[in-house]
Amino acid sequence: MKRREFLKSSVVAGTAGVLLDACAPPGSEQIIPLLIPEEQFIPGVEEFHATTCFECSGGCGLLARKIxxxxVKVEGNPTHPISQGGSCARGQALPQAMYHPDRLRSPLVREGARGDGHWTEVSWDDALDRLAAELAPLRADGAGLAFLTGQLRGHRRELVRRFAAAFGGARHWxxxxxxxxxxxRAHELVAGIDAFPAHDLEHxxxxxxxxxxxxxxxxxxxRxxxxLGHLRRGRPxxxxxxxxxxxxxxxxxAHADEWLPARPGTDAMLALSLAHVLIRDDRYDRAFVDERTEGxxxxxxxxxxxxxxxxxxxxTGVSADQIERVAREMAQHGPTIxxxxxxxxxxxxGLATAVAVTHLNxxxxxxxxxGGIYFDLVPPFTPYPALEEPSELxxxxxxxxxxxxxSVGARALLVAGTNPxxxxxxxxxxADLFSNIPFVASFGSFADETSREADLILPEPTAFERFxxxxxxxGVGTSMASLSGPVFVRPLHDTRAMPDVLLQVGQRLGDDMAAALxxxxxxTALRVAWSGLHDAQRGSIVETxxxxxxxxxxxSGGWWDDSTAADVEFVTPGGRxxxxxxxxLAGAGAVAEITAERPFFLHVYPSLAFGDGRSAHLPFLQELADPMTGTRWGSxxxxSVAAAEQYGIANGDPVAVGSAQGELVARARVVPGLRPEVVAMAAGQGHTDYGRYATDRGANPLALLAPPDPADGxxxxxxxxxxxxxxxTDVVAVLRTGSRSIDV
Ligand code: SF4
Known part of the structure; x- marks a missing residue:
């Protein structure tokens, strides 16, 4: 035995003795994973595993670096068509999610009243039994069960849909x-294709x-x-x-060549005015309009x-001269998107704007x-077998x-990937919706404001620990899909992915559910679907x-086929x-008004670091200074300069912002790049229950918004x-700003 091995085994033996001692100090069990690792590795040698970032809808391919x-680190996957070696700050921060001290470690059952925050840890067997017991009585009327999710990615959506159909017509919100x-929705109306298109910015x-x-x-x-970098500097x-x-x-x-500060809510009007100039001056693509369009x-x-x-x-607040010039440039300097x-x-x-902009295209x-717009082709996945008795969904x-x-009337709710x-x-x-539903189960890797209102919390592994x-x-206008597998031998904590839980609870809900799932x-379900890509025998991977x-x-982190031609066929009844x-007609002329009592529009935008707030629990992102305001750890x-002068506000002053929904307090940042009738805030801060780094930090402007009108979609x-x-000026309100460090 070499000296190094002898020392190592001595330390392991000695430490194991300590750990077996019932009097060992709290936390000493943490030593074991360091000395008796769960998987084989050669000390000091790095490993790279392809994985996928699910932090936003980009679906970037990443390389996870293990030592x-x-x-220890993630980088962009250089061969992945979306990331091409790049990743953003949110992707870079993901290792902190993996080792985060506030991760959910095992299933939790609520104790006491909803929202009290008292939980008891239970085993997965107990959690699945509880879930099955709550859902089983609802099978007679499947619509008694509802899923509430964010935008589900990949085959998660197919699994939820299949579970809902087999269950007897569960709903999906x-x-x-x-x-x-x-x-x-706009592209479905005009092109018959329910998709967010790809943009050929490079050309x-x-x-x-x-x-x-x-x-x-x-x-x-x-992406x-x-x-845009290539558009500006990639072509000598x-x-x-x-x-x-x-x-x-x-x-x-700020990165653009020109900024047109239009009034909020006038984008549709502006797009149609650009269209006016293009049509009036006969500067539109007449061949495309004549041959491929109708109406x-x-x-x-x-x-x-x-x-x-x-x-x-x-x-709109944009001068007629500016509109005329931009329309002229669009026609002269194309391809334009x-x-x-x-x-x-x-x-x-919003829908009027989306439709008006597609009409401009x-x-x-x-x-x-x-140099234009494409619809990505769906990869040739193997479809799952049809259900024997599918319910209407x-x-x-x-x-x-x-x-x-x-008249919603759900009796059980399964929540995943959203925090309403x-x-x-x-x-x-x-809150009323939840309080009227007798049973709520929540999936996720972290507790948040919504899971706090659940009866059962089912912890999920992070993206590095699951398929x-x-x-x-x-996408990039071709056929492609990203794929992730566990980077580790087993999850760090006692967690299970939501699709796995659906499969396991399906086994407990009757033979028909078990047969459907x-x-x-x-x-296994993913392997079945992905076998279709193997059968296609084309693209980035061709195997025997x-x-x-x-x-x-x-x-590789997925499969992609550069040879597939992008889809440009319109799927409308007339093929045009x-x-x-x-x-x-419904939306382009409707412009909201401000009042003397509330003389500003609130403009809320997604945060570079936190998105809608789902990344605010990561300290690396809290530490990141916002590129426009310099804000860290707060809001x-x-x-505008004009509003600051009018109200006697200077940088750093606490300012109360009030709407019909309530009021918040945050430090002021006086900025020249803002219309005078607008105040702006980034979304993402102001959590009340999202782990030690995000809770009670900054303010949540989303809480001030008017309730969404379903007619807007x-x-x-x-x-x-x-x-x-x-x-x-009062001290209590100033303390409520929750800003620990603001660079003003
Ligand atoms: S958060 Fe960043 S790295 Fe992750 S998918 Fe989105 S753009 Fe890509």
Missing amino acids: DGRL VHEPFGDATVR ANYVVTFGAALVEASRSPV FGRG GQRGKLVAIGPHLSVTA FGAFRDRVLAAFAPETVAAT AIAGDAAVTGPS ALMGAFGRK EEPRPLADVLADA FFTLPAASGV DDDVPAP PWESYE SADRFWRSALE YRFEVGPL VVEV SELALVGTAVSIRKV
Whole structure:
């Protein structure tokens, strides 16, 4: 035996003796994993495992770096089509989620009243028995069960749908605060395709964004950031132009060549005014419009009659000259792409904005053109066998729609990947909805404001400890899917992934459920689906057996096929793009008003570090200074220079922001990049129950928003909430700002 081995075994033996001693000090069991590792490794040698980031909808491929069996770092996967070696700060912070001290470690059953925060740890057998006992009586009327989820990724959505159908018609409600529902709805209306499209930014010359926080938080920051970087600097001698429209100088607007500070809620009007100029001056793609579209006449007549630049200039706050010039540039310097997102499509007139912007793209002939817009092809997964007796399933329904419906009547609710108690205002009625449902179970890796209202908490492993897949949307215009497997031999804590729990509880709910969900694990279910990619015998992995294909896909972090042509076929009854005017009539002229009592619009935008708030529990991201305001570990309210002068507010002053929903206090940040009638705040802070690093830190502007109107089809009313501001002097209110360190 070598000296080093002798010393190691002596230490292990000695330590084991200590640990077996009942008098060992608390926490000494932590020594064992360091000296008796759960998996084999060579000390000091690093390992890399391909994995996927699920922190936002980007679905970036990552490489997890392990040293001595510990996850120490993640980097972008250089071969993955979305990330191409890149990752954002939220991806980089993920190892902190893995070893976070506030992770849920075992199933928890509520003790006492809901919301009290008293829990008892139980075994998984007990938790599954409890879940099955609560669900079994509902099988006679399957609609008594509802799922409430965020936007489910990959085959998780298929598993939930299958469980709901086999259960007898369980319902599925969706709440994704900064989601893409209106953009997908717009493309369904005009192209017959319910999808967020891919944008060929690398070959575009001119990009106009309506509210979309592309670089910092929208949909796929790494993908958009790289595409826009190439647009601007990736082609020697050719520099594309980025124009950002919105009331607030966002990170994207700061990176743009031109920022047009339009009034909140006027994006649809502005897009239609640009369309007016393009049509009036005959500068649109006439060949595309003639050959591939329908309904243009009614759209043209409407736009020419009502949206002349001089007509909309006063309302939008953008001068007629600017509108004329940008429209001219769009036509002259194409290929041009218009992209709508975030506040511009979330709230009143959101669908009108999304439709108006797709019409701009149609006028530019952007669909299916190099430097334009594509619809990603669905990878050739093997479909799961049809159910013998499938129940009628309603389409997933927005939570805002459910909250407005008094006849919901669910008896049990399974919550996963969404936190409506944080992201919705109290007046939305989410607390009433929960209190009327006798049993609530919540899945997740961390307790939050919504799981606090549950009866049973079922802890999930992190992305590094489970099998999962994703079809990123937006993708890159080809057929692709991301895949993740566990980076470790077993989860760090006693956790199980939500799809695995559904499979296991399905076994307890009767033979028909067991037959409908026949896989022993989610890994098995994924392997079945992914065998279709092996059978296709094309793309990045071509193997001789499905087993070898699966291993290669795990090692690569997914499968992609660059040779697949992007889909440019419209799936409307006539096979043509439809110039729908209905949503425009309903929403393009509707502009919210401020009042003398509340003379500002509140503009809430997704945070670069926290998104909608789901990443606020990671201290690395709390420590990260916001690139525009310098804020760390807290919140600021951004006020314009004019408003600051009017109210005598200076940088760092505590300011109360009040709406019809309530009031919050945050430090002021006086910014030049803001319309004078707007105050702005980033979402993400102000948690009341989200672990030691996020709780009671900063303020939550989402709580001030008006409740979402189901007619908008949006999850939040990000546009149109009127607020007042006042400088605060009393000490208690100042302490409530919760800001530990603000760089002002
Ligand atoms: S862009 Fe989204 S998916 Fe990609 S690394 Fe960042 S948080 Fe993760």
